[in-house]
Amino acid sequence: MATVKKTSSEDRQYKILFDSNPNPMWIYELDSLKFLAVNDAAVFKYGYSGKEFLKMTLLDIRPKEDVDSLLNNVNTHSELYQWTGGWRHVKKDKTIMDVEILSHDILFAGKKARLVAVNDVTDRKRAENALKDAEYRYRSSLDNMMEGFQIISPDWKYLYVNDAAAVQGKSTKDKLLNHTMMEIYPGIENTSMFSALKVCMQAGVPQRMENEFIFPDGSKMWFDLNLEPVPEGVLILSSDITTEKLAKIEVQHLNRVYAVLSNINQAIVRIKNKQELFDTACKIGIEDGKFKMCWIGIRNESTGLVSVAASSGFVNGYFDEVSLHHNKSTAGLNPTIEMFIKKEYVLYNNIGGLDETVQWRAAALKRDYKSVIVFPLIVSAEIIGNFSLYSGEIDFFEEKEFALLKEMVQDISFALETMETEKHRMRAEKDLKESERRFFNAFEYAAIGMAIVSLEGNFIRVNNALCNITGYPVGEMLDKNFKDITHPDDIESDQQQVKRMLSKEINTYQTEKRYLHKSGREIWIALNSSLLRDDSARPLYFISQMQDITVKKKAELELISAKEQAEEMNRLKSNFLANMSHELRTPMIGILGTAELLKESESIEEIKDFIPNFEESAQRLLRTLNHILDISKIEAEKIKLQKKNFLIDEVILRSVGLFKMEALRKNLWFNLDVPGTGIMVNLDEDLLIQILNNLISNALKYTSEGGITIHIEKKIIDGSEFAEIIVSDTGIGIPEDKYDLIFLAFRQASEGLARQHEGTGLGLTLVKKYTELMGGRVSVESAFGKGSHFILQFPLAERSSTTDKKISAGSGEQAANDILKVPGGNVLYVDDDKVAQKFIVNFLSGVFSVQSCLTGEEAIDMISKNKYDIILIDINLGSGISGVELMTNIKQMDTYRKVPLIAITGYAMIGDKEKFLSKGFDYYIPKPVSKTQLLKIMKTVVRENYNNIYS
Numbered sequence: 001m002a003t004v005k006k007t008s009s010e011d012r013q014y015k016i017l018f019d020s021n022p023n024p025m026w027i028y029e030l031d032s033l034k035f036l037a038v039n040d041a042a043v044f045k046y047g048y049s050g051k052e053f054l055k056m057t058l059l060d061i062r063p064k065e066d067v068d069s070l071l072n073n074v075n076t077h078s079e080l081y082q083w084t085g086g087w088r089h090v091k092k093d094k095t096i097m098d099v100e101i102l103s104h105d106i107l108f109a110g111k112k113a114r115l116v117a118v119n120d121v122t123d124r125k126r127a128e129n130a131l132k133d134a135e136y137r138y139r140s141s142l143d144n145m146m147e148g149f150q151i152i153s154p155d156w157k158y159l160y161v162n163d164a165a166a167v168q169g170k171s172t173k174d175k176l177l178n179h180t181m182m183e184i185y186p187g188i189e190n191t192s193m194f195s196a197l198k199v200c201m202q203a204g205v206p207q208r209m210e211n212e213f214i215f216p217d218g219s220k221m222w223f224d225l226n227l228e229p230v231p232e233g234v235l236i237l238s239s240d241i242t243t244e245k246l247a248k249i250e251v252q253h254l255n256r257v258y259a260v261l262s263n264i265n266q267a268i269v270r271i272k273n274k275q276e277l278f279d280t281a282c283k284i285g286i287e288d289g290k291f292k293m294c295w296i297g298i299r300n301e302s303t304g305l306v307s308v309a310a311s312s313g314f315v316n317g318y319f320d321e322v323s324l325h326h327n328k329s330t331a332g333l334n335p336t337i338e339m340f341i342k343k344e345y346v347l348y349n350n351i352g353g354l355d356e357t358v359q360w361r362a363a364a365l366k367r368d369y370k371s372v373i374v375f376p377l378i379v380s381a382e383i384i385g386n387f388s389l390y391s392g393e394i395d396f397f398e399e400k401e402f403a404l405l406k407e408m409v410q411d412i413s414f415a416l417e418t419m420e421t422e423k424h425r426m427r428a429e430k431d432l433k434e435s436e437r438r439f440f441n442a443f444e445y446a447a448i449g450m451a452i453v454s455l456e457g458n459f460i461r462v463n464n465a466l467c468n469i470t471g472y473p474v475g476e477m478l479d480k481n482f483k484d485i486t487h488p489d490d491i492e493s494d495q496q497q498v499k500r501m502l503s504k505e506i507n508t509y510q511t512e513k514r515y516l517h518k519s520g521r522e523i524w525i526a527l528n529s530s531l532l533r534d535d536s537a538r539p540l541y542f543i544s545q546m547q548d549i550t551v552k553k554k555a556e557l558e559l560i561s562a563k564e565q566a567e568e569m570n571r572l573k574s575n576f577l578a579n580m581s582h583e584l585r586t587p588m589i590g591i592l593g594t595a596e597l598l599k600e601s602e603s604i605e606e607i608k609d610f611i612p613n614f615e616e617s618a619q620r621l622l623r624t625l626n627h628i629l630d631i632s633k634i635e636a637e638k639i640k641l642q643k644k645n646f647l648i649d650e651v652i653l654r655s656v657g658l659f660k661m662e663a664l665r666k667n668l669w670f671n672l673d674v675p676g677t678g679i680m681v682n683l684d685e686d687l688l689i690q691i692l693n694n695l696i697s698n699a700l701k702y703t704s705e706g707g708i709t710i711h712i713e714k715k716i717i718d719g720s721e722f723a724e725i726i727v728s729d730t731g732i733g734i735p736e737d738k739y740d741l742i743f744l745a746f747r748q749a750s751e752g753l754a755r756q757h758e759g760t761g762l763g764l765t766l767v768k769k770y771t772e773l774m775g776g777r778v779s780v781e782s783a784f785g786k787g788s789h790f791i792l793q794f795p796l797a798e799r800s801s802t803t804d805k806k807i808s809a810g811s812g813e814q815a816a817n818d819i820l821k822v823p824g825g826n827v828l829y830v831d832d833d834k835v836a837q838k839f840i841v842n843f844l845s846g847v848f849s850v851q852s853c854l855t856g857e858e859a860i861d862m863i864s865k866n867k868y869d870i871i872l873i874d875i876n877l878g879s880g881i882s883g884v885e886l887m888t889n890i891k892q893m894d895t896y897r898k899v900p901l902i903a904i905t906g907y908a909m910i911g912d913k914e915k916f917l918s919k920g921f922d923y924y925i926p927k928p929v930s931k932t933q934l935l936k937i938m939k940t941v942v943r944e945n946y947n948n949i950y951s
Contacts, residue, residue: 669707706730
């Protein structure tokens, strides 16, 4: 009975191999035949759960007729691994499969047990039996088998090859049939597979083997081969096990490298002498890593020569044949010298594949070195030497092996640096004991925090740097335990490391953790803690070094935040471009379509029904542009509030008329729940109307049944009075996880190609920003599929005796009204856009006497010959003088000093209005402008300049 004492690390490795084995495996007790452990592959293969298995015995998975032979086999004990075939197992679904068993007697949890690995050979058995029973009858099905099937004649020619065998052989049936194996695969007669073929062919003895086959192109594959003598020669049944084999090889490689890493780390902890560490590391590489050769070199800085500090394995004069002089001009003389020149690791995974001119290639291949990796040994940021490992296997140093070996070399480098530090410490120990004052001065004035801590965790001595880090003076720190200033979430991990040091598992540890500053804020520190022992190895106290890395941690978090913000900005950009493309292009259909109809129609009656669509498209386009400009103004903080006291219910009653008509058109009810007494607020009336327009427009857009309700009431919140407006609808509603998203710019609850409703995604953004700009707040309550409630709350204004007084219109206002009712006043409009000219002249005709021209030069000529009361000027007038230059010329004319000059322009970005007014224009009108808007502005111009125009 085999018993092996394993370390906990080895136990974990064996458990990983057991659990992750692709073949079913279990352990059963020999006396009771009860299952003691099964792996995942067994659970998957047999259909029983792990718990079901552990309640069963071997008898439960065997056919009744096989029980006697089973019991006979169980009673045959052997300390050797046994491979037996011809067994049958029953799955949970009652199907029977043929298996081969690899078993071994072990002690498991103190019980005599047997470890079993199962190989399902049901398909193979079926194929073998089928072949024996009816070769001809099943010949056609052989071509479709997953396994390779071929028959070789006594003169080594291929008599039959199925498709799978041709694929496995990297050839075709036509190329293989009637050709000898030696013709297809030169040198095959020197392989172990061919030797087995000869035994089967000449002695008539079946053969079973796993074979690594190397193809003429150098590639490899692994096959499970069954060789059977047949009258025609030898039948070869082959299964491609390359993937499985590579996985096993990788596990073997990793196990070897894990062993190297583990044992070298243990050596690092145990060994304090540099030469002993070098010798031990090379020896471990050979014994545990199964490398061909390992060596460590140290570079002489002055001579450039790399001397061999330690080596192990099959050296056989290798260093006599390769150059170890660092100053050689070419790196090709030796991979180690190449590493020193490149200052980074060097890897060759197929030395045989290198060009024959590479000078060290022949020396390596002569000693069967097939791959090599050279790591730098780094101490104090300087490369002081190399650790070179030569393997007898091609492609040994794959990604995982590389990572583990790199970690190993880093550990050795760290150990060397630690040894150097230790050597210097020991050198200085005598001086340190003789001058304790100087030591504590260094302790006190260290740039990083330092502390001597008792075994119970109490601070015995601290320096000023640590006090600066924590905010506590020295006296308060000495009254504290390390747990008092450690973040609660980090205490347990600290205590675990302390236990490891006290148990001699480790001597020191490094970590990043959080302290709590005296002010309560968190501080991130890099902690390096060591346990000091006396000559009898009894622990005395801890010496800890702390470095404040809060800034670094904050930078890391800010970097993560910046990355997330950048990603969000990219998403916003995509949404913006998608929305703007849709919102700018879609209304153009109505505009351009109507334009084409106007051009093609002979009478206005033919296209009269399209005019509302034309106007609706233009309004939609204008809304999109206004939304973009409004959000830009807010972001640039260019919005200036025009607050005044007014009754909020009156404004709402005046503002909802058009929406009532739209609701009626959609067969929706539109209810207003307004109190009888007025509610006074101090807000910007225009912004409030925009807020209401956006909310009610959204409610109408997203509601197809039911209707809209606007509710207004006074509300007391935290002792203060507020006006609360609730816009409710019975529409599609908003998912709860989209509440925050809908208020973000260019975002909607449904986005992308699946977007269900039009819009820029700015309406609710403007609602939120305008509301907060005026000191209010907005929130949403919604049930998805049932409707939404948008809630606005604004502080009430204090009433005064003059609040409710209405300002009567002055004489200028009345005169302006009269002027706009009766035609009068000469207007000049200068614009190089003929389309704009037609519309603006049309809008003003009947109210004013309007003339127009295309250029600034024409305007100056007309002004010199005529008297104009108002002049409208476009800014960009083409190739001649600009609108600003024209305005400047007119201002210099005595007769036009008081004539209002109006900039009417498409320059409508943030700051444009202020820019043109500062240059000398009296008024500013952004394009596009409707007739109603234009006449409203002209009314203002007339009112404010009445005496100058009509005096």
